[in-house]
Amino acid sequence: MxxxxxxxxxxxxxxxxxxxxxxxxxxxxxxxxxxxxxxxxASAASLAVDLELARVELRTLRQERDRLKAKIQRSLGHQVEQAGNEEAT
Missing domain, CATH: 1.10.1220 (Arc Repressor Mutant)
Incomplete structure (x- = not known):
């Protein structure tokens, strides 16, 4: 020492x-x-694996967000269209 x-x-x-x-x-x-x-x-390899898993999860969550956003947009568009049709009659 x-x-x-x-x-x-x-x-x-x-x-x-x-x-x-x-x-x-x-x-x-x-x-x-x-x-x-x-x-x-934690080792560098362990941290690299954790980072890659986080990236995959983030990508999956973004795809789900985009899918749900598109579904809501379609649903709202349909509701607006129905409201317009009801006003016309």
Whole structure:
């Protein structure tokens, strides 16, 4: 650890410093564990799959929206046509 931090070994084992290092290790392990459980550390491949699934769902929802919109337009057009025919008679 001292080498990775670029400090002397004695500093890592100095009184007061070692306790802080251990506390940091323990807290970081807890964070990593929570990330794994919550999926926060998802792989790039997993994220790519999620993105593609979201795109497919969005495309499907847009198609459904367009289909329903056209159906409503036809229905309203039919109602307007009927109202016009009733007024003419």
């Amino acid at each position: 001292a080498k990775a931090a670029g400090v002397s070994n004695w500093l890592v084992y100095a009184e007061g410093v070692r306790e802080h290092i251990e506390a940091a290790r323990v807290s970081q392990q807890g964070v990593r564990r929570r990330e794994r459980r919550s999926g926060a550390s």
